[in-house]
Amino acid sequence: MAVVKLDKIVKRYGGGGPVVVEDVDLTIDDGEFMVLLGPSGCGKSTTLRMIAGLESISGGTLSIDGRVVNDVPAKDRDIAMVFQSYALYPHMSVADNLAFGLRRRSIPGGEIERRVKEVAAILGLAPLLARKPSALSGGQRQRVALGRAMVREPQVFLFDEPLSNLDAALRVNTRSEIIKQHHRLGSTMIYVTHDQVEAMTMGTRICVMNAGKVAQIGAPLDVYWQPANTFVARFLGSPPMNLMDATLTAATRRASSPALDAPLARWSDGVLQARDGRKVTLGVRAEDMAIDPAALDGAPGGRVTGRTIAVEPLGAETLLLLELPGGGEITARLPRHVTAAPDQEVELFFRADAAYLFDVETGDAIAPLETGAAAVRAAVQRRTH
Amino acid sequence: MPDAISLRTTAKSGEAKASSRATLADPRRATRLVLAIFLGPALLVYCGLTAYPAFRTIYDSFFTIEGMDATFVGLANYRDLMGDETFWVAVRNTFIWSFVAPVIDVATGLLLALALYAGVPFARFLRVAWFTPVLLSYVVVAILWMWIYNYDWGVLNVMLRAVGLGDLASSWLGDPNLALAAVIVTHAWKWAGFNMVVCLAAIHSLPKEVLEASDLDNCGWGAKLRYIIVPMLRPTLLSLYILSFIGKMKVFDLVWIMTQGGPLWATETVSTYVYKRAFNWNTFDLGYPSAIATVWFLVVCAAVIILNRVLGSRERLEY
Amino acid sequence: MAAFLAAASGRAPLPRLFSRGILALVLGVYTIYQLGPFLWLATMSVRTTAEISADPYAWPSPMHLDQFRTAWVDSDFATYFWNSTMVVVGAVAVLTFIGAAAAHALARYRFRGNRLIYGILFSSIIFPPQITLISLYQILVDYNLYNSLFGLALVYISLQLPLTVYLLEGFFARIPQDLFDAAKMDGYGDLEIFWRIVLPVGMPAIATTLILNFIQLWNEFLFAVVLITDPDKRTLPIGIRAFMGDHFQDIGMIATGVMISVIPVIVVYVFFSEKLIRGMTAGAIK
DSSP: OOOOOEEEEESSSSSTTTTTEEEEEEETTTTTTTEEEOTSSSHHHHHHHHTTTTTTOOEEEEEEEEETTTOOGGGGGGGEETTTOOOOOOTSOHHHHHHHHTTTTOOOOOHHHHHHHHHHHHHHHHGGGTTTTSSHHHHHHHHHHHHHHHHHHOOOEOOOOSTSSSHHHHHHHHHHHHHHHHHHHOOOEEEEEEEEHHHHHHOEEEEEEETTEEEEEEEEEHHHSSSSHHHHHHHHSSSSOEEEEEEEEEEEEEEETEEEEEEOOOSSSHHHHTTTEEEEEEEOOGGBSSGGGGTTTTTTTTEEEEEEEEEEEEEEEEEEEEEESSSOOOOOOOOOTOOOOOEEEEEEEEEEEEEEEETTTTTTTOOSSOOOHHHHHHHHHHHHH | HHHHHHHHHHHHHHTOOSSSHHHHOOOTTHHHHHHHHHHHHHHHHHHHOOOHHHHHHHHHTTEEEEEEEEEOOOOHHHHHHHOOHHHHHHHHHHHHHHHHHHHHHHHHHHHHHHHHHOOOOOHHHHHHHHHHHHHHHHHHHHHHHHHHHHHOOOOOHHHHHHHTTTHHHHHHHTTTTHHHHHHHHHHHHHHHHHHHHHHHHHHTTTHHHHHHHHHHTOHHHIIIIIIIIHHHHHHHHHHHHHHHHHHHHHHHHHHHHHTTSSSSTTTTTHHHHHIIIIIIIOOOOOHHHHHHHHHHHHHHHHHHHHHHHHHSSOOOOOO | OOOHHHHHHTTTTTHHHHHHHHHHHHHHHHHHHHHHHHHHHHHHTOHHHHHHHHHHTTTOOSSSTHHHHHHHHSSSHHHHHHHHHHHHHHHHHHHHHHHHHHHHHHOOOOOOOOTHHHHHHGGGOOOOOOHHHHHHHHHHTTTTTTTHHHHHHHHHHHHHHHHHHHHHOOOTOOOOTHHHHHHHHHHHHHHHHIIIIHHHHHHHHHHHHHHHHHHEEEEEETTHHHHHOOGGOOOOOHHHHHHHHHOOOOHHHHHHHHHHHHHHHHHHHHHHHHHHHHHHHHHOOO
């Protein structure tokens, strides 16, 4: 049982220094695999280090299982961490590296040996126990680092970009190894990465961070399909979601610009009415763009027109980059047979339910149905009509 | 006195921390106690045996100190110093040595390094062999070279006589016109290997592509040296020059054993003169040599700062 | 060597061959210039003064190895040798510890005054020795440490401390912080981390400074000659110099004494030449 709860956690360097983590609220349930995802410098590693006890907490409360641990030293938090650089002790053998953390904790020698053997067997490290880290490959070092955390049998595992020093093939292997160990141990794990593929494949939930704040928390596919703002919309997905300027017309339920015309089927009248005639940002994912109107199945859909900048045939698919007349670029992910000449006018289509709306100023997603006060007002309005 | 020192030490290391909470969490912070344990002994040694003596020397320079009696004399020592001809001879000798010899040092070092870099056989052996004199103590070097310079059977005169240049054979250390040069050569002999190794390491760390590019540009060895290697090694050569300069400003052992500053003050350096006035002459006054040491301390610091400014002012090369 | 070169570049054009030959000749002569004096010293150390007077450049035959016994026993070089050993080994041992501890604190911890302390320690590397010499003499007299090997060792510690801290700080700062974070999470305190992580991981650098300090203090002359007058407490450099003052004509015995002082250095050099060269030059290259 280990619930890690961050309540308005703040990290500020120095007295009046810059705030690198601001009011982070996050509850990680027991046995959950939580991924902290974001670009470098977004505060995800600092957040992890605060949970680990390697960084002081400037404000808010951090609790593990209801116990406030703000002032508890790292060693007493019952947490283990796997570092990006593995941080193996270079002068010790693999066996000593695994045992080093246990020796400090008044665990009997026999028990230490048993645990080291067990973990070594699980991770396939048994033949390497006598070696020094310098005699190991990158993947082996990574497993030792993982093993060093596992022998501790901690309540919570922390991972700080543990795969970023591995080559692509090893990364996939190790990813599944970590998932396997998570299923086996059922412990709470918190995993920091900037790699959206890792986040999508590993996390039970993702916490996307931007500029020291939480941008969105949710299950991977929920975050992917219902991004809370333009940052999340663009950060998840490759190529990132296309964002286009448009003006909203409530009467016709359309968002349009000279290059663009999209029906807004998902949004309630109240929501559209509130923004009638205003600028909005329309988002469509690259894979929802089609060059063939047949893809719409005869349903009313959106259209966007632009000039070709580049065609990138990737083999399995082709990326088409267009420049819009009003400025801005969009990318479409199209079937592999599609070709286009440079600087040619191209029209693309997308289904009405593939469109997202975002507020121009805040970048927040405009929910299809009203929420909060706006929803009440809209409901009252509907009843009176 | 020891009490005062330890108080100062704890005060210094105690500035260390922000709050106990920060100390607790951040592995880059430590409690006052931990810092005191790590830094305390070193600071104690530094304060007691370097900083305190240095300040005491400066303080003493305003006194005449004979045995236990110290008499305040104000700036009298410094006034005397201005009129002390021997001091000025020592300054002149030391300056000649300090500015000229480093050029020889760095140039030989660079040439030797280039020779090894050019790919001579046994380069590893030569590197180790040439470095050997660096490890010998000045006492050993001085004795060796006193024999080499010996008038009757020293290597130098024996060789001159053997090739029929017997007229040139001289008493190298006994002739006031030759003694300084003779000692400078000895010093250069000892340190050539050091400069060579540093230059060699610097050449090896030059990016290969640049040298290869210069080959494609049809640069000969001379042009390559003049336009590529020396400009790119500039930072290393300059720091070697400054290092060598500092060494010369301090030089004592070699001169003291070979000539004791003689003949006729021809090889007197500031260091040997301080030593003579403090411990060798029966003047029994430690105040006057303290004044010399103070002046020289300031001169060395100023010279190093100025050299750093003048030589290091141009931007370092990016590559 | 010239022959070797010629053989190696057998088909090279003549001017090239010629320039290679010149280069080989110059390097050969230079090597003799650098090594010759030392080898000459080595031959003289196993010859008697009478033999040397007859011909200073003859090959030693027979080898008078008993010269070493005479120097060791009758000429007090054993005393000098053991004095040197005690002072230098003691000073280097203490120096390595307190220097490493200070270097670790300066390299690892953030605290106000960190760079100030580092700057003060570092800048004293350029101090001319006279600025402390006269006062150290007075201080040691005041504390009854004048003419004592212990006092000399203390002074030696202070002489080499700045360089030691400087070299080790540079190395320790390159140990990744993750290692310390990991140890901290494993439950180790600051002192244990120093003992169990910094010292073992930093061993190569520590060994380098250790050897460097050994050589430099073994050769130290100025402070020894000022702070030691008692003949029984002389270290090798001042012992040799004193012997030379008394027996100026006894070339053979002086050479033997000099060899006794050089042999430990050469032995260290033979085993650790790369480490030593790296250590000696570490300060110059950044």
